[in-house]
Amino acid sequence: MTDNSDSNDKLIPEKVLRSNITARIFRRISAHTSILIGGSVLAIIVFMAIFAPLLAPHDPFDQDLSRRLLPPFWMEDTNPKYFLGTDNLGRDYLSRLIYGAQISLMIGVCTALLSGIIGSVLGITAGYFGGRIDAVITFVITTRLSMPIVLVALAVVALVGGSLHAVILVLGFLLWDRYAVVMRSATQQARNMDYVSAARAIGCPTWRIILSEIFPNVVNNLIVIATFEVAHAILLEASLSFLGLGVQPPDPSWGLMIAEGKEFLLFDPWVITIPGIALSILVLAVNMLGDGIRDVSAPENRN
């Protein structure tokens, strides 16, 4: 079974090697339906958010009480100028939805990034070093878990006032617990593997072991939690806005639009349905993309 048959072949040049790897990754992505669907939906929403000023048919802040609560296109008595109708202050709903994507996405992504960094640093440190460091970090995690998010957010907002930055910072500093817990246990598992011992026996410095041996083996957990937390942060922003603590009017965010629509739930349910559907689509797209990335990056799916 010794494979000496092609040892006399020419050496494989570096360029061919690297291009092979990239090609393989692309092939796996393009064969994965949920990455394609989730990715393209997310790309559309991001595109919408970035080019909001060009895409929005009206000014999202332009109020006109004479055309308040115009219904969207699939209902009767619609105004073709207002495709998705208008809200209770007569602002164009489609424009507010497009501008709202900016804020919802920003909150979701920034919060997931900030809490992801905090949580993974704490989790990997605790899991890798163990002992006293682990005990201290576990205590910090427990402390965080025992704090109700909405209550803390309420207190902070009461002190500094509600704004986009405040919401991102508060959520970012509160939502790292799941990252920390999962990364800690994943790291504990990975650090007992022989390849970590091998790296130590090679003389790798600790930072290098963590970055190149441990991290790549726990990063799929990170991706899954990150997609989950993007969705979680967007929904939390919605509930904070609902309580009047999140993004302040007249800034449009999907959560705030749902919050503002709560009075019209009975007779004009579309006021809540439209941003609600947009939010579900965004969350679904992010989750599908996360699942897909996990599948594509998992070593057991390589072939």
Added chain:
Amino acid sequence: MTPILETKDLECSFWISTGLFSAKKALVAVNGVSVQLFKGQVLGLVGESGCGKSTLAKMLLGLQKPTKGSIFFDGRPLEEMSQFDRAARVQPIFQDPYSSLNPRKTVVDIITLPLRVHKIGKSRDWLLKAQQMMDLCGLSRRYLNSYPNQLSGGQRQRVAIARALVMKPEVVICDEPTSALDVSVQSQILNLLMDLKNELGLTYLLISHNLAVVEHLADCVAVMYFGDIVENENTDRLFSQPKHEYTRSLLNSVLIPDPSRFLPNKQKAYE
């Protein structure tokens, strides 16, 4: 002649908690071991599971700090050497090739990791070096870009061997290098190890359960029992005239593939 690797009264104990309120107990894994390893030699280390063989190997690799005693490399105490310097001279081959290779890295990255860490040679030569090592270890070059899970157990162990030898170490600690492989591959890997030893002038510490392997490959055998070396003898002499009680029972436990003899417990049933 100074031994290339020598341990003196090496001891290692772990503290294990037995309950919330009871005091921690010491578990002595290695209890005053003194062995000598000479250049170009193969020292076999045998003993039952849990007798401290792997702990001894870990201490020699610097993965575990000894509680007492010292290790000398070429007459120099190892405490004086940094883990970095030690790594260039002592390398391991682990038992389980399924966990000893990082599943997220390609074969070329795994093999060249020591070169990258120690900055040996120029980066454009690393790829060439990796391919030379693969040739040397009997692994086809087309696996260069594969991930470990695409390889069989034997191929993985060849990658592990290539990684251990790429820095040209003097001593290789083989911690049961074949026990996770199936029988047909075991002999290939063992022959490869012996060929590489002769070719590169290596010194092995061969830890094994398999007495036949040790008898075949080792120049000297140390028998370990409950953290102690109970017998350290030339291979031929140990197998022909075992002195210690434990060595004798160990040798008696080997099943001889002889169809005229039945399996130990079956034998009675047939009588």
